[in-house]
Amino acid sequence: MELSASSRLLHHPLFAGLPLATVERISLDAHNVAFEPGQVILAEGSPASTLYLLEHGKVALSAHAPGRGHVLVQTLGPGEVLGLSWLFPPYQWRFDAHAVEFVEALAVDGARLRALIEDDPVLGYQVIKRIAPLVVERLQQTRVQLLDLYGSGTNGYGNRPA
Amino acid sequence: MATVLPERALAPSRPGPFTPVVFRVLRRDQEAPDVVTLALQPGPGQPFEFAPGQFNMLTAFGVGEVPISISSSPGRGPLLHTVREVGPVTRALCRAPIGSPIGVRGPFGTDWGINDFAQADAVVVAGGIGLAPLRGAIELLLERVGLPAGPRKVVVLVGARTPDQLIFRSDLETWSSLGAEVAVTVDMGSEGWKGDVGVVTQLVRGAGFDPARSMALVCGPEIMMRFAIQALIERGVLPTSIRLRISLERNMQCGSGICGHCQLGPYILCRGGPVVTYPAASRLLSEAEL
Secondary structure, three states, rough: OOOHHHHHHHHHOOOOOOHHHHHHHHOOOOEEEEOOOOOOOOOOOOOOOOEEEEEOOOOOEEEEEEOOOOEEEEEEEOOOEEEEEEHOOOHHHHHHHHOOOEEEEEEEEEHHHHHHHHHHHHHHHHHHHHHHHHHHHHHHHHHHHOOOOOOOOOOOOOOOOO | OOOOOHHHHHOOOOOOOOOOEEOOOOOOOOEEEEEEEEHHHHOOOOOOOOOOOOOEEEEEOEEEEEEEEEEEOOOOOOOOOEEOOHHHHHHHHHHHOOOOOOOOOEEOOOOOOHOOOOOOEEEEEEHHHHHHHHHHHHHHHHHOOOOOOOOOOOEEEEEOOOHHHOHHHHHHHHHOOOOOOEEEEEOEEEEOOOOOOOOOOHHHOOOOOOOHEEEEEEOOOOHHHHHHHHHHHOOOOOHHHHEOOOOOOOOOOOOOOOOOOOOOOOOOOHHOOOOOEEHHHHHHHHOOOO
């Protein structure tokens, strides 16, 4: 038996622990989506209007770099969140995203959710409190990637270049 | 009058620790654009015993000598060394023709201690070419899964900068087919890459192991090990259950603890290392320079 949207929201780390009534309000703006492998989910520069709560499959975030094609910068999987640009101006996607595997997700209307949390600062605080750690974690991951962990110019586990 | 030497004086003697034994290049496998695995064959009657995690000093004759980890399992075919080309000696090693001589001194240093994994979840975290010194340990651990003295399961988590820098791809598939949980991530994916993109610490967070009963082996560049170990400890793995290979960027020379070139704080790594426990190495990992 398929769980209701509100149950699935409650099971997702982003909304787990919120009052049931609140989750039910959010669930009114949620619907199921599915994407075939290779299908584009987000396109850089297009309006950001949806929060995707990934439940199955894998999504790759990428950017097109001249001469290098699509450079993949991150993959996301079940339990993770795709798309936060609906929350902040100018409400446009910053990266492309496509399904690497068959993807199932719960799509929440970002504009409606934004309006909801602006009208209800207590709910807004709860939602932002859940989104902020995601943003911080992604920032930290990006910093670690910038550190180029695997290095160059050394043999990687031996001694100095020789 | 001619002197007759006693018979025993004519018998070949075992070379000292500073004399390389000549091996021949049997095979050369290109693992990545700048990484080669050399299969080395000893001469007749030259048995070579080692434990996973140890290293040898390899000589490219006429060029120089470098410390390189052993990347094979004991008792399984030729001696394997996986070498990244970063300077004149490693360049000569990586390009050594089939049949050419390579000098081998060793084995030196401490090993991964895989006899200590009874009923533990063996969590192996490797970054880049750091998978090479772990390969022998992974293979032996997988052989022992389910045995009373063996691990309960083996989890292999591998990070690389890009897909083309990923080494031992066929081994990763083999280990997976043998029951290991294998996860791979790259920092930057290219078009066509279907695997994960992100840092290796993310794999640690999502992997299926019981932190309370896990023993972890970590190898890679020091900065990668710092972050990987942080992630392991955040998952609940005991610091005393983490072993790492800390020879990185240190300058091994004699391999016998005499010259002191590889000294890292209180440790002479060629003898007291390169494999050490995390509590022994934690302060050293965060030192800017020693």
